[in-house]
Amino acid sequence: MKNIIEIKDLKKHFKEVKAVDGISFCVKEGELFAFLGLNGAGKSTTINIVCNLLEKDSGEVYIDGLSIDGNMQKIKPILGVVFQENSLDVKLSVYDNLKFRAGLYGLNGKDFKDRLNYLADRLQFADLLKRPFGKLSGGQQRRIDVARALIHSPKILILDEPTTGLDPNTRITVWEFLNELRSSMGLTVLLTTHYMEEASDADYVVIIDSGKIVASDTPNNLKNQYAYDFIKIYDFSQELKERFANDGVVFKEESGHLLIEVKEISKAKEILTTYAEYIDDFEVIKGKMDNVFLNVTGKQLKEEMK
Amino acid sequence: MKDRLSRFGYMLGRNIKVYFKDRLTFVFSLMTPLTLVVLFLLFLRGVYEDSLVNSLPEGFELSKKVINAFTGSWLFSSIMTTSCITIAFCSNMRVDDKLKKTLRGFEIAPISKFSLSLSYTISNFITTLLICTIVLVISMIYLAIVGWYLTFVDVLIIVVDMLLTVIMGSLIISIVGVFINSQGALSGICTLVSSMYGFLCGAYMPISSMGKGIQNFVGFIPGTYSTVIFRQAYMNGILDEIGKDVPAQAVDAIRKGFDCEYYFFDHKVAPWVMYVVVIVTIAVLLAIYLALNLRVKSKAADNKNVGSKI
Numbered sequence: 001m002k003n004i005i006e007i008k009d010l011k012k013h014f015k016e017v018k019a020v021d022g023i024s025f026c027v028k029e030g031e032l033f034a035f036l037g038l039n040g041a042g043k044s045t046t047i048n049i050v051c052n053l054l055e056k057d058s059g060e061v062y063i064d065g066l067s068i069d070g071n072m073q074k075i076k077p078i079l080g081v082v083f084q085e086n087s088l089d090v091k092l093s094v095y096d097n098l099k100f101r102a103g104l105y106g107l108n109g110k111d112f113k114d115r116l117n118y119l120a121d122r123l124q125f126a127d128l129l130k131r132p133f134g135k136l137s138g139g140q141q142r143r144i145d146v147a148r149a150l151i152h153s154p155k156i157l158i159l160d161e162p163t164t165g166l167d168p169n170t171r172i173t174v175w176e177f178l179n180e181l182r183s184s185m186g187l188t189v190l191l192t193t194h195y196m197e198e199a200s201d202a203d204y205v206v207i208i209d210s211g212k213i214v215a216s217d218t219p220n221n222l223k224n225q226y227a228y229d230f231i232k233i234y235d236f237s238q239e240l241k242e243r244f245a246n247d248g249v250v251f252k253e254e255s256g257h258l259l260i261e262v263k264e265i266s267k268a269k270e271i272l273t274t275y276a277e278y279i280d281d282f283e284v285i286k287g288k289m290d291n292v293f294l295n296v297t298g299k300q301l302k303e304e305m306k
Numbered sequence: 307m308k309d310r311l312s313r314f315g316y317m318l319g320r321n322i323k324v325y326f327k328d329r330l331t332f333v334f335s336l337m338t339p340l341t342l343v344v345l346f347l348l349f350l351r352g353v354y355e356d357s358l359v360n361s362l363p364e365g366f367e368l369s370k371k372v373i374n375a376f377t378g379s380w381l382f383s384s385i386m387t388t389s390c391i392t393i394a395f396c397s398n399m400r401v402d403d404k405l406k407k408t409l410r411g412f413e414i415a416p417i418s419k420f421s422l423s424l425s426y427t428i429s430n431f432i433t434t435l436l437i438c439t440i441v442l443v444i445s446m447i448y449l450a451i452v453g454w455y456l457t458f459v460d461v462l463i464i465v466v467d468m469l470l471t472v473i474m475g476s477l478i479i480s481i482v483g484v485f486i487n488s489q490g491a492l493s494g495i496c497t498l499v500s501s502m503y504g505f506l507c508g509a510y511m512p513i514s515s516m517g518k519g520i521q522n523f524v525g526f527i528p529g530t531y532s533t534v535i536f537r538q539a540y541m542n543g544i545l546d547e548i549g550k551d552v553p554a555q556a557v558d559a560i561r562k563g564f565d566c567e568y569y570f571f572d573h574k575v576a577p578w579v580m581y582v583v584v585i586v587t588i589a590v591l592l593a594i595y596l597a598l599n600l601r602v603k604s605k606a607a608d609n610k611n612v613g614s615k616i
Contacts, residue, residue, distance in 0.1 A: 096323065
């Protein structure tokens, strides 16, 4: 798969603040790429540079093989962006909003109507077309804003903190549709988020902190590298606790179970085999992205998605 | 080219539709002309009438019809001049879109930054012109009822002056809007212009009744000249009518006292000079507008190809 976005040594400073401090990464075509970091880490600054809403200080950005310097008018039609806040007109109807936005991409007449009907069907807003955008609920507005970003069938969809304030049903509807577009059309999704669960569904994750990339890999590799796995042992005996204490196995006793943190899954296997005669009921829990983030940056991510 | 025009058309259509859908903005735009009408009905009409009657030489009288036509002409020349500027100022959508972050959605679309700016300026011009045309029609109906003394040329001059003043207003707010980054600044400027402009261009009280210093100062404000053009066009006919019954000297005094002539440092400004000032001002504003938009365009780092596709 070819790289559809390439960023090389990108820098952007706001006076003393190094918002983006020499980051480089690539996004492959058709990939779900997550850009994980706390608020103010530099995610939105990077996105704004990619969309040409902000000038970079230095570095290079290539989209679909074209540099953003001098080619933005060719790049714009292949980009769709969902910003943190909705960017549609509250006084206009949903239909008018989408008609005017589609017109800016040269989509009108029957082509527009076909595309609108398709999106309205898939994102479930056909019954809302005549209603003013401002009168809709937050979830409905978000679905229509996603439709706005997809109205011109872009090759790349950038989602800047898209699920902030979304109800679970809407989140599922939107993600199911985006995954369908990825498999059917090869849509590339670049997602910025501070929700670890969203990042864990990605094909590739870049963790950014204070304008620098601090880790990047597939979620599984990141978990293997940075997150600890846990063994929970239920119905444990006093004898097992003594054996662990004698053998130097570190454990924590929590309500009704013993918790052992292991660096690698092989270590869990070894413990379970060694003490098999004392263990009847157990579970092994894989490390999560929040552990990865905490271990990489020393900072805690938001927990709302849990 | 067809694509560029089509995209520009969509942007223009969207701006105009949003403006008229937002009733609050629409009502606020009409605040200045409505305030003047209310002031006129409450006490300005009486003040104008007294002032006119007191300007007449002993033993001369005017019919009620002439007096009503005179005060109506003065009122509507004031309303027209303030409306052209303040409506343009209070109905600028670009600043509103920038503050609501709606603008970003357009900036990422394949429409050039210059076309985007132009769509806002032209939609501002069209909406302002539409409202001013409504005010103009109302003024014509009012004058037709109380006493019609306008010639075809007078009406033509009013229409041309309206066009020029609205262009001036739209260009000024398009330029000022580039530097506005907060709702407070937007409301502040709108309020300031709405209240100050009426006074400075002599909408509430004639410039001739202000102090000498202020009279000379307003000569540096180009809007003063478009105001005097409105005054002359609206009032020439009624002053000629008054001249049938009243000595020419007295008519001249009225003409001077009610701003149908303007003296810049004691020099009477000829009508053609006023047109030149207004047109030169528009040319200068247009140059600043283009320079600002070209500057924005070059900063956007897409200066090589930006013109190739809107």
